[in-house]
Amino acid sequence: MEQLKELAALIGRHTAIEGVAETPLPRLTLVRSCTETLPQPTVYEPALCIVAGGRKRALVGDQTYVYDPATFLVVSVDLPAIGCVVEASVEEPYLGMRLDLDLSVLTELMLEHGGRTVAPGGAPGLGLSRMTPELLDAAVRLLRLLDTPADMAALAPLAEREILYRLLVGEQGHMMRHIACAESRLSQISRAIAWIKQNFTRPFTVEQLAAEAAMSPSSFHQHFKTVTTMSPLQYRTQLRLQEARRLMMAEAMDAATAGFRVGYESPSQFSRDYSRIFGAPPARDIGRLRASPELMVAA
Secondary structure, rough: OHHHHHHHHHHOOOOOOOOOEOOOOOOOOEEEEEOOOEEEEEEEOOEEEEEEEEEEOOOOOOOOEEEOEEEEEOOOEEEEEEEEOOOOOOOEEEEEEEEEOEEEHHHHHHHHHHOOOOOOOOOOOOOEOOHHHHHHHHHHHHHHHHHHHHHHHHHHHHHHHHHHHHHHHOHHHHHHHHHHOOOHHHHHHHHHHHHHHHHHOOOOHHHHHHHHOOOOHHHHHHHHHHHHHHOHHHHHHHHHHHHHHHHHHHHOOOOOHHHHHHHOOHHHHHHHHHHHHHHHOOHHHHHHHHHOOHHHHOO
């Protein structure tokens, strides 16, 4: 498919080095990796992810998502995940783009073209769909603007608006409408997620979170699991472990101190949870990462 080849060429031309490349286009980030990578923790934010070459795997809760050039990924809320590139080489690198969702534009489009009502029931926080020619074409036209900076201000909003429109009227339209509607269950869960992200080192109860979301505890727990694939406490554990890993890697903090800093009272419990998520005890995992920095790439 010529569009896919052009998208890969555009990403390749504007990612001269391994890793994540910011672009002059608002909300657009490019990623390049010439090797398969170790599983890396990240927090997916509301965004569209498109792969032009290679393949990537994301583990969210107990669900695994594999996406490649035949598919696209949409994330509607902040989700802690473990991501890794599972197919890449120097000859055929992993090439990806991430476009953060502009919620104000999405809301405008929903009111103009997607209907003012949102279907009852919850919506998942992450969706994987087959790529369409229309969405791919809009993505290519957005990235072409990287080669013509003088056109960005006038044309980038139009290309981005079309991308959001394609999502709204496509297979993920149900999720898009829930994102755009302030009264939806997804928006209520998003408020609770924002609270957890600010307070994950502190103890809390499901009742507290349900009050934050203006929902009953039973309804909140059910919808939180639908959106994130995790319980609220599992979500908090993911955030704690990701921050502890960052502290050990970036600030050379020992495991016991890092575990205590993120809210663990028991070093043994911290080590057990860490090994379960990252596949090795803290010291061994950090040693592996420091020995092979080329195997790390941000999601």
